[in-house]
Amino acid sequence: WLLSSYIYSIICILGLVGNLVIIITLTCKTKHKLKTYKTKNKLKIQEVFQLNLAITNLLFTVALAFLIYNELTSWPMGQAACKLLQGSYSINLYSGMLLIAGMSVLHFVSLCSPLYSLTNFIEMKHSFIVCVSIWVFALLLSVPTFYFYQLYVPTTSPQFVCEFQFEDHDLSQIVKVAVPSVQMAVGFFLPLLVIIVCYTSIIIKLLTKKNNLTGAVHTVTGIMLVFVVCHLPHNLTLLYDTSTMFQLVACEEADRLHTALSVTEFIAYLQCCLNPVMYGFIGKNFRQNFRKTFCSTKKLENGFSLYQSSTKSIRLSSFKKPPEDAQDSDA
Template identity: 50%
Template sequence: MLRKMKTDSSMEELILNQLVLNYTDSESDYNAEVIGPCTFNIQQSVKNVLSLYVHSIICILGFVGNILVIITYALYKNTKSMTDIFLLNVAIADLLFVLALPFIVYNELYSWPMGQVACKLLRGSYSVNLYSGMLMLACISIDRYIAIIHAHRHFRLRLLSYNFLICAFVWVCAILLSIPTFVFYQWYEPMNGTTVMVETKEEEPTLTAPEYVCEMRFEDSETAKTVKVASPSIQLAFSFFLPLIIMIVCYTAVIVALMKARNFHRHKAVWVVLVVVVVFITCHLPYNSVLLYDTVSMFHLLPCEEADAWQTALTVTQSVAYMHCCLNPVVYGFIGVRFRTNLKKIFQDLRCLGKNRAKQSSFILVEQLH
C-alpha cells in the first residue's frame, strides 16, 4: 500500500526520512504503508483559483496604481513633504512586491527553475518590501500626528533631510528583519516532491523524479522548529502589531484634535483617517489572526480535515492581505486633492504629447507627398 506525499516544509522532509529509515531497519514480513503528512487538497484547489484570477488582478491593479503614484510624486510634485516621501517609498515597496508575486505564485504551484541566487533574491526582496511597506505606513501616521497635533513645531521637526535618514533607516531595518529569509531559503531537490515508495511483497518500488523548489530548508529539526516559530513571530510583530499600534495611537489623537475644530475640511480629514485605519485592519487582521493561530499550534497534531481547513483559511486571508498593495494608492494618493490634480496633469500632458506626435506625423506625411 502506497501513499503519495506532497509537502512544502523541509522539517517534514526530516520526519519523512526518519519514517523511511525506521521501516528499512525493520524485518517485518507483512505489507507496509508509509503514512505521511496531510496533502491539503482543498487548500491546493483554492490556491490554484486564487493564483489564476485574484493574484493576477492584484498584480495588474497594483502595478498600474503604484506606477501612477511614483510618477506623480517623482515628477509632478515640486515641494515634497515628509508624507510625500513616505508615500513614494510605500509605492516603491508595493511595486516591487507585485513584481515578485507572480514568480512566488509560480514557485508555490509548480517549481523554481532559476537557481539559488534568484531564489534568495526573490524571497528576500519579498520580505524586505513587506516590512518596509508596513513600517512606512507607521511613519506616515507619526508624520500626520506631528503635523496636526504639534503644528507649531511643524517645520522644525519635519526637516526634509531627516526624512531621507528615516527612510534609509526603515529600509535597513527591513533588510535586517529579512536576514532569516535570505539565509534559510534554498534552491533544492526535495524528497517530498516525489512519490515515496516502500517495497512490499506484491509490487516493486518506483520513484518519480522530483523538481527543484525554492523553500526554507534546515539542517536539523531544532533549527527548523526555532525558525518556523521565530520567522512568523517577527513578521506578526513588525509588519502588523507595531504599525497597527502606532496607527491607532496617532490617528486617535488626530481624530480627537480634528473633531474639536469647527471646520468642514477638518471633519472631511477625519473620514480619510478612518478609511486608512479601516482598510489596514480589514486587509491584514484576518491573515495575521490565522497566522498567529497557525504559529501557536504549529507542533500540535490536528486531523487532516481540520489542518486543511486552517491552511485554506491562511491562503485566502493572505490573498486579502495582498490586496492592500492595490488599495494603498487609492487610500493614500487618489483621495488627496493635490494628488488628483497632478494625476489629471499627467493625462493632460500625455494627451498633448500624443497630439503633438500626430501633428508631426501628418506634417512629415504631407512633406513626403509634395
Template identity: 40%
Template structure:
C-alpha cells in the same frame, strides 16, 4: 545526501529501515482541498492584484519622477511606500509560480525572491506607520511640526526603515533555498528499492522553501520568522496607527473647520481598510504559528492552509488601495494625475499623426510640459486629509 524531517542528513541509497520503522511511517497530508483552492486563487486573484497594484503605484512614482518633486516628509514617505508596494506586487507572479509548480530558477533566485518579499513587506507596513506619525505631528502637534517634519528627517527615517527591514529579513535570505523534496521519492519506493528501478516515479519536484540541517535551528527559525512578521509587520504598525489616528480624530472633532468631517472620514477609511485587509490573515498566521509543532489532523491542517490561501490575497490587496488612500485622495495630487493623462494623450496624438504637428507646435508643447513640471507652486505637503 538528503535531509530528513528532523534535520539530519542521510543517504538516499541507504536502506530506510536503518533510520525509520517503515510500519510506523505516515504519509504527509495531501491538502487536496487547499491545492484546488490555490489553482483558482493563484492565477486569477493574484493577477488582478498584480495589475491593479502595478498601475496605481507606478502612477504615484511617475508623478513624483516627472511632475512633482518631493518637498516634504509626507512626500518622501508616500514615494517610498509606492516603491515598496510596486516591488512587492512585481514579486507576486514568481510567488504564485513557486506555489503551483516545481521551482526551476536556482537557489540564488529563490533567496532573492523570498528575501525581497520580506524586505518590501516590512518596509511597506512600517512606512504606513511613519505616515500616521507624520499626520499626528502635523495635526495634533502642529506647533512643533515645522521643526520635526523636515525633508532631511524624512529621508533619514526612510533609510532607517529600509535598513531595519533588510536586517530582520536576513534569516529569510539565509535559510530559504531550492531543494528536492526527499519524501516524494521515499514514499513512492518500496523498502530497499532503488530510484532507478522504479519505473513509475515522477520527475523530481523542487521547491523554494526553508531548508535546515539541524532540527533545533528549524524549530527556532520557523517560530521566529512568522513571529517577527506578526510583531513588526502588523501589530507594531497597527498600534502606532491606532494611537496616532485616534488622537487625530479627537483633535479634528474639536476643530471648527467645516472640512473636519471629510478629514475624519478619510482617517476612518485608512484605519478600516488596514484592519479589514490585514487582520484576518495575520490572525490565521498567528494560529498556525502557535500550533505549528502540535499534532493536528490532516483535515484541520488543510482547513488552516485554505484560510491562509484565501486571506493572503486580501492582505496583498492593501498594496493596491494604498495609492488611493494616501495619494489620489489629495486634491493637488489628482491635479498632477490629470496632467499626466492629458500629456500622455497629447503625446499619443503626436505620434499617431506626426504630420499634423509642426516643429513650432512641438516646441510649444515641450515648453508647456516643462512649465507644468518645474513651475509648481506647491508649498509644503500637497497631501492633506
C-alpha cells in the same frame, strides 16, 4: 491553485499599474520642482513617503508574480533566485508596513502636535534618510528569510519547491517559532499599534473642531480600517499556525488552517492595490499633479499636431497660383 493564480495575477496587474502611476506622477513633480526652485530645493516629506511606498508595492507585486509561478510549477531559477525573491518579498512587505506607520506619525504631527510646522522645513535629503532607515530595518527583519529559504524536493512531489527549511533538531524547532514571531511582532503588531494610536488621536482631534470635517474623519478612518482588515486576519492566522508547530494537528484541522492562510493571504495582498488609492488619488494635491503630468502630455501632443497642420497649410498657401487680377495689375 489555478483560481488563486488568476486572482493573484489580477492583484499583480492592478498593483503594477496603480503604483507605476504614483511613481511617474511624483517623479515628474519632483523634476518640475527641481527645475523651478533651484535655490529652494525642498519637497514635502509626505510625497517622499508616498514615492517610497509606491516603489515598495511595485517591487512587492513583481516578487509576488514569481512566487505565484513557483506555486504552479517547479521552481526553475535555482537556489540564489529562491533566496533573492523570497527575501525581496519579505523586505517590501515589512518596509510597506513601516512606511505606512511612518506616514501615520507624520499625519499625527502635522495635525495634532505643536510641531506641525516641522514638516514644512524638512529637506528632501532628511526625509530620504528616514525612508532609507526604514528599508534597512526591513532588511534586518528579512535576514532569516534569506538564510532559511531553501530549494528542495518534497516527498509528496517530484518538483523543486522554494520554502522555509529547518534542520530536524530541537534548536531548529525553537528557531522555527522564534523567527516568525519576532517578524510579526516588530514588522506588523508594532506598526499596527502606531497606526491605531496616531489615527485615533487624529480622529478625536478632527471631531473636536468646530469646522465640518466629516470627510476628513471618514478618510482617516478608512485608511486605518483598510490596514487592519487587510493584515490583521493573516497575521493572527500565522500566529495560530506558529503556535501549533509543537503539537500534533489532525489532517482536517491542518486543511482548514491551510485554507484560512490562503484566504487571509489573498486579503493581505490587496493592500498593494489599495495603497495607490488611499495614499494617492484620494488627495487633492495628487489629483492635480496627476492631471498636470498626464493631461499636459496629451495637450502637448494635440498642440504639436495643430502646429504641424498649421505649418503645412501655410506652406501650401505660399505655393498657390496668384489671382488673375493681381497678374493683370502687374502687367
